[in-house]
Amino acid sequence: MTDPIADMLSRIRNGLLAKKLEIILPYSNIKFEIAKILARRGWVESVDKIEDKFGKIKIILKYNEEKEPAISHIKRISKPGRRIYVPKDKLPIVLNNYGEAIISTSKGLMTNKEARKEKLGGEIICEIY
Numbered sequence: 001m002t003d004p005i006a007d008m009l010s011r012i013r014n015g016l017l018a019k020k021l022e023i024i025l026p027y028s029n030i031k032f033e034i035a036k037i038l039a040r041r042g043w044v045e046s047v048d049k050i051e052d053k054f055g056k057i058k059i060i061l062k063y064n065e066e067k068e069p070a071i072s073h074i075k076r077i078s079k080p081g082r083r084i085y086v087p088k089d090k091l092p093i094v095l096n097n098y099g100e101a102i103i104s105t106s107k108g109l110m111t112n113k114e115a116r117k118e119k120l121g122g123e124i125i126c127e128i129y
Contacts, residue, residue, distance in 0.1 A: 006076045016069035027055030033109045035059055043071050077124040087121040099129025
């Protein structure tokens, strides 16, 4: 697999389209950090690490009362073949600040709003709204 983050985002997108309650994906530190950000910001219900031989991540997906997914759009921005970096003053504004971007900074992964407060730029991982 050349891009495990894109695979994670596709599994989330496909799980939401199939109205799954939870998805399970292979563990890696960056995927677990992205999942924790999604849970902290309310895009998914919860995230757990499953301890087994290789390790897995269990994500409980979030829906509203009408069974519509909380995430309507999730897109990988920076890809292995084309990395997208932005300075602190050019951080993206996603859907007029209703959405969020996950940024990889020198202080770890954070949302575009947190990076703006910290005055940090970095690599744009993905956009969510």
